[in-house]
Amino acid sequence: MVLFVIFCPIAAAVLILVGAPARKTALAASALMFAAALFLFGSFGYGQRDFQHVTSFTISPDWRLSFTTGVDGLSLIMVLLATIITLAAVWFAGAIEKYENAFYACLLFISGGAIGAFVSIDLFFFYAFHELALIPTFFLIGIWGTGNRVAAAWKITIYLAIGSFILLLGLILLYQSVEPSSRSFDIRALQAAASMGQIGAEAQRHIYLLLLIGFGILVSLFPFHTWAPEAYASAPAPAAMLHAGVLKKFGVYGFLRLAIPLLPEGARHWSNLLMILLLGNIIYIGLVTIAQKRLDWMLGYSSVMHMGYIFLGIASAGILGVTGAAVLMFAHGLSIALLFALAGELRRRTGTLVFDELGGLSRLMPFAGLAFGFGVFAAIGLPGFANFAGEIMIFFGAFKHGWKMEGFHSFQIATVLALWGVVISTVYMLRAYRKTFMGTMPEQWKDLADLRPALRVPVTLLVGALLCYGFFPQSFVRMVVPTFRTYLTVNR
């Protein structure tokens, strides 16, 4: 079943390139993937710490390299996120003017790459699948993008290529840090080696730094974020949805999967550096976001800013904060995909996303306005949305830090500062909402129509998932917690 979820989009993409009807095949494939993910979700054995549905093909016994896939709670919610957003993005894409087949094939390749990375238990394929999504992104932005698409496509591709390469060096070092007899690319074997203390403190520091820079570039951690806003602003809406919603989460997922369980000493050593960088994300990028004059750039920057919260949860090194990071990762993926989808639709209809040229659109497009409102309030973190559940867990978790510290320690200062991020995001989100959907409407837009019923389906899907998850986060938390409990208690 897990293999099906990976290879369904890739097979569909190949079929589309060979000549199958693009939109129908893509929709059918993404619906099948979603169904398969729901099946995995339904048949998930709660309370188990091990990976489930494991399948393995040996690639090289000398290197202990094998194509091993399986899901635990953490990877399952990522697969669920990826399939929901793939379905929404494919549905939302509609008719493409030029090279329709290639467009859908690229979307499905990104989706297949992301899912493959999430379910790979083998580090090598974990890395390789993520890189598989790099070239389709290059094509999507370069061919179908808007605005300064050429520069944006180069920037994201080269940035991410270098980031991935640094990550690869970190992974190689991680592989080599274990004694030669027990070297393996299997994450479970590495965890076993780490729990026996085979990864030395100094090695951990080096590996953690490489992973921090590598994953940091992929997740647009300050100051490696400059590729993100431009790329998301120029990308076609479905590509932005998939990249910001799913693919970027690969970096955070990698951090949760590798850095925390395997490198506790590295995390301790670099915690102050990470704290400064994530405050850069929250405060500095937050202020930059307020200054934006275009909706797509603002959304791009806001997606960079919210990564700061997730890193705060990761840095907290406690079970509460880390779980919050996982929850927010899921929730942010949904909300940013919703916002990018609606912004892309607005751009398609009006040809502009400059705030000063828009306004009052909710009178003409009540459904789009309502949905955008849901997205805005979710992004701010209003109770009732999944983002709220994630953020509150992160703040509590970070304030009561996982390590024993005396007095009013640095993480509490960071948490208090980060709380202001909520205020900042309220300012820019509400301001954007007012300037596009509220207020006076320029004359030129009076003929705009609301979303077609066909487009309402994916929007409803995303809003529904946000609300559903917001009111019942417990079902997800129960899935994720066993993954973290293993090592967060062991390492204490």
Next chain:
Amino acid sequence: MMRITAPELEIAVLVLGMAILMVEAFVTKIDKRTLAFAAIAGLAIVFLASFFVAPFPPQNQATGFWSFYSADRLSIFFKQFALVTTIFVVIMMIDYAPVVRSSFPTSQDGLGEFFALPIFTCAGLMYLVSAIDFVFIFVSLELVTISFYVLVSFTRRNPVTLEAGAKYLVLSALSTAFIVYGIAWIFGVTGQTNLQRIAEALENPSTDRGAALLGMVFVLVALGFKIAAVPFQIWVPDVYQGAPTPVTAYLSVGSKAAGFVVLLRVLQAFATLPQAQRLIVLIAVLTLIYGNLAALPQTNLKRLLAYSSIAHAGYLLIGVVCFDGQAVSFYLVAYLLMTLLSFAVLIIVAQQTGEEISDFDGLGKRSPFLAFAMLIGMLSLAGLPFTAGFFGKFFIFYAAVLQRQIALIAVGVIAVGCGFYYYLKVVRAMYWPAPTASYSVAGGQSGDRIDTIPVSGLSRLALSVLIIATIWLGIYPRSILDALKNL
């Protein structure tokens, strides 16, 4: 079953070459391309036969022929490598035949030698990878180089080719002088030409190590010329651009692979001298930086591939620094596949439009198969996962991380980033639609520019084999890894 020994392979190849020259001289009425098909068939038979050769390590006390010829696994593997390269190069030459023919307007005379010479080069390469004695290294190196002198300047009516030929001749002769001088120094110090005995002599404290090091540096200069390492790379862009394209492909794959095998063998003999490793680190850093930075602004694809060949020499040198023969060999195999793939597409496309990157504009729409082949070639050269190039880089950098070669790794990060830019530039030209507008204008003058480019059945087969092998090795490298085990 009849047992085949390794030297018989080279003899077979030489006989094949001579037979083709004879037929060429006495049977004048046939289509010369028949000779090429005969050459391919003959080389393929030798390739198959090479799998029945039992490898054995060189004996220390061997005398006569076996004191300078080794039939170990490494050499058998690279003999097969040379044969495969030559087969693909001859296939490319068939595609390139019209260009050669047009440079000899009066007759067809040129083509016969054009197909026969690579076979002698192949025999030279096969001897070279077996050579464990400086004298034999020198002799087989000359066999390779002299046949390349002719091949590089084959279409001599073209002034660019002539310039390339002259440059190659002069600089190659200079590097020959260096290697002879170096060998003389080493022989003077150790009294030996056999590599293993030189290594033993160097362990003796009474040997003058400084003089031996000087000799080794001279040898290194000559080998640096062969593998296109900085600062001995000046000839590469001009010669690669000017030479007939199949010869360029042959130079960049065959000549380079043989150079690396010899380099590995020579350095093994000098492993007791720590300065040797530091010197190679320096050369590797320079080669990586120069090759990648100089490739960035190129607009001519053949020239771009020349600089990329320098850049890949840099990656290979990282493997040499770490003395990881397996990583270097795997990288060379991946490099063979992806470079030949790119050159094969280039030859076909260049005959229709040109060698500039802008001549590939819209190729994705005009000939999807060629564009796809080029896409795989470029992505593999850039080192994307699920292609052979990625595993190549992975093993190289694995060895570098294991030995903590921080400087090489740091330069490697920059090099990989640059690589993505200049390889994707080609991909961008093929698939991004922006500049096609100018083509509809050009199409008005010469209608065939928009048309699909015809690809012969044999080239289509060769391209498909290369594509499948590139992806296959990227997913399942074990087939090569097992062959390379315990080198």
